[in-house]
Amino acid sequence: MGGSQSVFTEEELDDYQELTYFTKKEILHVYKRFRELDPEKVSEVNKNVQLNNETILELSELKVNPFKDQITKVFSSDGSGNMTFEDFLDMMSVFSDNAPKNVKVEYAFRIYDFDGDDMLSSRDLKEVVDRLTGEGQKLGDEEMQQLIDNIFEEADLDDDESLSFAEFEHVISKAPDFVNSFRIRL
Amino acid sequence: MDSDREGLPLVQSGPSSSQYSGLRNRSNYTQPEPEIDYPDNHQEPKLLSPDELLYRMNYAFINHGFDAEQQVEHAQSNLPAAEQDDYEEKILDKIKENSLPLREKLKVIRVFQRGSNRHHAVKGQYSRQGKTRNNIASAFQLWDGVIKNIAAYFGSNVASYFKFLRILFYINISTAFVMFAFTTLPHLIDTDTESNLTITGTFGELSDSLMFYGAYSNKTIHHYNHPLAYLLTWLAVSVTTLVAIGVSMNVRYRRSKLAITEDNYEFSHRTFCSWDHGITTRAGTRDHIRAFTMELKEKIREDQSHERKAWTVILARLLGRLASNMFVIGMLGGSGYLIYYVAQEFELPKESPDFLQKLFTKYQLTTVVAALKLIVPVIFKLIGKLEAWHPRIEQKVTLTRTTLFYFASLAIFISSLYNVTQECLDNSEGRPDDGSGNINKTNTEFCCWENEVGEEVFKLILVDLGICVAVALFFYVLKALLVKTGQCFDWVKLSEFDVSSNVLDLVYGQGLVWLGLYFSPVIAIVGAIKLIVVFYLRYFVARVAITPPTRVFRASRSGNFYLFLLLLTWFLCILPQAYVIIELTPSWDCGPFLDKKHVDEVITNGVGDLPDWLDNTLSYIGTAAVAVPVIVLLILIGLYYKTRASSYSDLARQLRNQLIFERKVGKREVFAIATSAPAGSLGRTTGVAAANKIDEMEERLPHYQ
Numbered sequence: 079m080g081g082s083q084s085v086f087t088e089e090e091l092d093d094y095q096e097l098t099y100f101t102k103k104e105i106l107h108v109y110k111r112f113r114e115l116d117p118e119k120v121s122e123v124n125k126n127v128q129l130n131n132e133t134i135l136e137l138s139e140l141k142v143n144p145f146k147d148q149i150t151k152v153f154s155s156d157g158s159g160n161m162t163f164e165d166f167l168d169m170m171s172v173f174s175d176n177a178p179k180n181v182k183v184e185y186a187f188r189i190y191d192f193d194g195d196d197m198l199s200s201r202d203l204k205e206v207v208d209r210l211t212g213e214g215q216k217l218g219d220e221e222m223q224q225l226i227d228n229i230f231e232e233a234d235l236d237d238d239e240s241l242s243f244a245e246f247e248h249v250i251s252k253a254p255d256f257v258n259s260f261r262i263r264l
Numbered sequence: 265m266d267s268d269r270e271g272l273p274l275v276q277s278g279p280s281s282s283q284y285s286g287l288r289n290r291s292n293y294t295q296p297e298p299e300i301d302y303p304d305n306h307q308e309p310k311l312l313s314p315d316e317l318l319y320r321m322n323y324a325f326i327n328h329g330f331d332a333e334q335q336v337e338h339a340q341s342n343l344p345a346a347e348q349d350d351y352e353e354k355i356l357d358k359i360k361e362n363s364l365p366l367r368e369k370l371k372v373i374r375v376f377q378r379g380s381n382r383h384h385a386v387k388g389q390y391s392r393q394g395k396t397r398n399n400i401a402s403a404f405q406l407w408d409g410v411i412k413n414i415a416a417y418f419g420s421n422v423a424s425y426f427k428f429l430r431i432l433f434y435i436n437i438s439t440a441f442v443m444f445a446f447t448t449l450p451h452l453i454d455t456d457t458e459s460n461l462t463i464t465g466t467f468g469e470l471s472d473s474l475m476f477y478g479a480y481s482n483k484t485i486h487h488y489n490h491p492l493a494y495l496l497t498w499l500a501v502s503v504t505t506l507v508a509i510g511v512s513m514n515v516r517y518r519r520s521k522l523a524i525t526e527d528n529y530e531f532s533h534r535t536f537c538s539w540d541h542g543i544t545t546r547a548g549t550r551d552h553i554r555a556f557t558m559e560l561k562e563k564i565r566e567d568q569s570h571e572r573k574a575w576t577v578i579l580a581r582l583l584g585r586l587a588s589n590m591f592v593i594g595m596l597g598g599s600g601y602l603i604y605y606v607a608q609e610f611e612l613p614k615e616s617p618d619f620l621q622k623l624f625t626k627y628q629l630t631t632v633v634a635a636l637k638l639i640v641p642v643i644f645k646l647i648g649k650l651e652a653w654h655p656r657i658e659q660k661v662t663l664t665r666t667t668l669f670y671f672a673s674l675a676i677f678i679s680s681l682y683n684v685t686q687e688c689l690d691n692s693e694g695r696p697d698d699g700s701g702n703i704n705k706t707n708t709e710f711c712c713w714e715n716e717v718g719e720e721v722f723k724l725i726l727v728d729l730g731i732c733v734a735v736a737l738f739f740y741v742l743k744a745l746l747v748k749t750g751q752c753f754d755w756v757k758l759s760e761f762d763v764s765s766n767v768l769d770l771v772y773g774q775g776l777v778w779l780g781l782y783f784s785p786v787i788a789i790v791g792a793i794k795l796i797v798v799f800y801l802r803y804f805v806a807r808v809a810i811t812p813p814t815r816v817f818r819a820s821r822s823g824n825f826y827l828f829l830l831l832l833t834w835f836l837c838i839l840p841q842a843y844v845i846i847e848l849t850p851s852w853d854c855g856p857f858l859d860k861k862h863v864d865e866v867i868t869n870g871v872g873d874l875p876d877w878l879d880n881t882l883s884y885i886g887t888a889a890v891a892v893p894v895i896v897l898l899i900l901i902g903l904y905y906k907t908r909a910s911s912y913s914d915l916a917r918q919l920r921n922q923l924i925f926e927r928k929v930g931k932r933e934v935f936a937i938a939t940s941a942p943a944g945s946l947g948r949t950t951g952v953a954a955a956n957k958i959d960e961m962e963e964r965l966p967h968y969q
Contacts, residue, residue, distance in 0.1 A: 097360060097369045142549040143541060155367060168366035173541065180322070181363040188325060190536065196326050203535070210539060211560070212553040221564050228531040228567065236927040243326060249532045256537040258420045263412050263542065 085109065085122050098171035105167065111137070111264050112166050120163070131159030134166070139262050144209040145189055152188045173262040179251065182260045187246050198241040200226050311342055314354035321364045332364060333371040340379050352376050406430060410803060417548040418761060418812040419540045425763045426799065428826060432774050433795045435508070439501050439781070440788035446497040447490075447785050448474050454485050475722075475786045477714040478854035491856035491866045495845070498782050502838050505778075509834065513827045534560060551812045581652060588647050592665055595643065599636045599669070600676045606632045607680035630723045633677055634731055637772070641666045641765060663764050667829065670772050671836060677724075678779070678840050681717050688713035689849060712854040718783030722790070725776050729794050732769070736805045744809030758811045766802070767826050773798075775833040782841045 091102050100108065113120045116133050131150055140146045150159040153169040171177060172185050190198055192205045203226050208216055217225065233241055233249040250256055317335055324330045340348055359369055407430060415423035451474055473479060481490050538556055543549055607629050648662040688711040740759060747758055777791035845864055850857035857863050884890065
């Protein structure tokens with residue numbers, strides 16, 4: 079860790095510390111993990127290089143996550159999944175313990191929004207549930223429809239068959255477990 | 265992404281540019297919709313206040329045309345210099361909690377930094393609190409890596425058990441440290457305290473040592489009043505623990521944001537919040553997915569089946585549950601009586617071998633308590649399964665019963681210890697002459713009842729630990745070996761990690777430590793060591809022999825419930841000692857209080873006599889004339905707060921219904937008007953004129969459903 083201290087200037091570290099939910103030590107740790115993904119490409123000179131989506135997905139914490147592709151897509155600057163170190167830091171910061179609930183809720187919404195239209199339609203919900211149930215045990219059509227109907231009944235306040243961000247936030251803020259489960263530790 | 269914008273209905277976010285401002289003003293439905301800056305809107309961005317800017321940054325992800333950097337630059341260039349600093353400070357203060365992506369935030373910061381080349385360092389303006397909060401939180405946390413490992417396989421529910429264990433460990437270590445520093449250490453330093461008493465007890469040399477109450481001196485050496493220190497340290501530690509638990513319960517409760525406890529969001533919460541991102545192993549993910557799917561399907565099926573069950577079935581169930589509840593109460597009573605009987609009167613028949621006799625008399629009480637603790641919860645669990653409750657209710661019911669049992673067994677244990685003390689005092693040889701002249705001095709023995717009590721508690725802790733280790737090794741590991749080598753095929757499955765019963769175990773163990781603290785200051789260290797052993801044992805067993813729990817979704821706020829149990833245990837275990845201090849006579853042969861009639865005399869002697877008026881007041885306060893009204897008053901206050909709370913939740917429900925209504929009705933109106941009004945036809949009309957215009961148009965609308 080002593081070696082990578084020279085990678086960032088004091089000012090940069092200060093900025094990062096003030097804008098993310100990490101301390102300087104943790105930021106350097108995140109950088110270390112980032113560099114381990116592709117040590118050749120990421121060097122002291124070139125620290126903000128963009129790594130391929132495939133490379134990022136090799137991270138052990140993301141590898142088995144059913145939503146991994148959405149996660150990288152949401153946090154990358156161009157929506158393609160290729161991330162620079164700042165994007166990566168942002169991602170780990172939002173998933174860290176200290177991130178406030180409203181930030182997590184917003185990113186959860188973006189992750190679940192598969193088609194990117196800022197609303198969670200029934201197609202989005204179907205995709206979420208499919209990912210959660212895994213390959214072998216998908217829900218039958220009838221069951222899926224019933225589940226989606228129930229979700230809309232609970233959360234969709236204006237009857238437009240899709241959840242806007244305000245409705246999503248309204249529901250999720252009541253969940254006691256959300257902050258605990260929306261967490262990745264490096 | 266930008267091309268999608270045009271096709272979307274206006275209803276997604278309120279109309280923004282000045283043409284539609286009339287409509288916006290008319291709308292008295294306050295919706296949290298940000299104004300849209302359309303990319304082709306060539307007007308100069310309006311000058312936004314800091315709060316407005318922060319608000320928009322929060323919703324930037326929906327508002328695709330919004331450019332924070334541009335807004336800030338514009339603001340900075342248009343504000344007078346004096347206000348610029350203020351603006352900057354306000355933004356920087358709140359920017360951390362904002363959900364803008366990091367790269368955008370960096371751009372905003374750079375704008376400020378460029379601007380503030382004029383004077384003071386930007387660093388000084390960063391919010392101070394964030395810095396200190398971060399640094400403290402990332403201070404060294406014991407066992408972090410291990411817990412992360414567990415979370416990777418088992419999820420955060422199981423990890424919370426280990427975190428609870430860690431909290432208890434911290435409590436024990438700090439207690440041990442304080443007790444050691446103020447009572448044991450002075451003893452070790454001062455050689456004058458060597459007493460020439462030899463105390464015999466079950467542990468031989470250990471009984472004589474500073475481990476137990478008996479060896480502590482009752483003198484004041486070098487101005488250090490040992491007995492007073494003993495008492496005060498114990499008191500201070502107990503009260504601090506109480507305060508710490510109370511405060512952390514309060515903090516947690518506030519954080520969990522007194523949400524409406526109606527369970528209306530079951531499906532939404534299951535879908536959106538149950539994936540645990542902390543699970544990072546393939547095996548863990550697979551298990552979690554399987555458990556989740558099962559639970560989800562079950563929930564859906566349950567929702568579907570609305571058949572009424574035949575009344576015979578209902579009746580049978582009711583009777584069955586009644587019977588099992590009576591059985592449970594019977595068991596509780598029976599085990600209480602058993603403990604009491606063994607403590608008092610039980611003796612092995614004379615023919616049994618000597619060593620068994622010796623062993624048994626030493627350990628009889630402990631064995632019975634520990635054995636019951638092993639057997640009864642298992643029986644309760646079985647009963648719970650047989651009763652055919654809904655699974656979540658079953659868990660709560662079993663939890664309640666087991667808790668009751670633990671408390672009952674602790675209470676009976678304490679009262680049987682009381683009998684020990686009475687016996688001992690009666691036979692004590694150091695008993696002072698009480699003036700009647702007919703003390704029978706022939707049958708006396710050396711009596712140090714505090715030591716005996718301390719030893720009993722210590723024995724119980726050790727036996728508890730022993731059983732825990734034995735069960736873990738012989739039951740779980742053997743079972744796992746059998747399952748893995750395929751010996752028993754399908755009958756035997758790996759057990760699940762039962763978080764609630766393990767947590768209850770921990771709470772029980774902690775209760776024992778608190779119980780023994782007065783009688784044996786070193787017991788907190790023993791407690792801490794026990795926790796270390798239990799931690800690694802459970803970790804080992806979990807990795808090797810146990811599957812993650814199949815109930816993935818826990819709807820209850822169990823974290824606070826366990827703290828509450830801890831609090832109750834504190835009361836159950838510390839209050840008897842308060843009674844001891846006030847009512848019972850300390851033994852005359854040993855310990856720091858051997859020459860006092862009541863332990864609290866130490867304080868009164870130490871502090872000096874209270875002035876008369878204070879003395880009278882205090883004794884008056886203790887009487888019933890004051891106590892009863894105070895209790896009634898407290899009950900009334902409690903009821904008042906409860907009524908207030910329920911009226912607030914009623915209010916919240918009403919507001920929610922109103923919100924639903926307005927969203928539904930309001931949105932339809934806006935949508936209908938927006939789709940039917942030709943662009944710009946509403947113009948700059950505001951207020952009544954606009955309202956009239958809209959009413960006109962509404963009448964012409966087709967019915968929108």
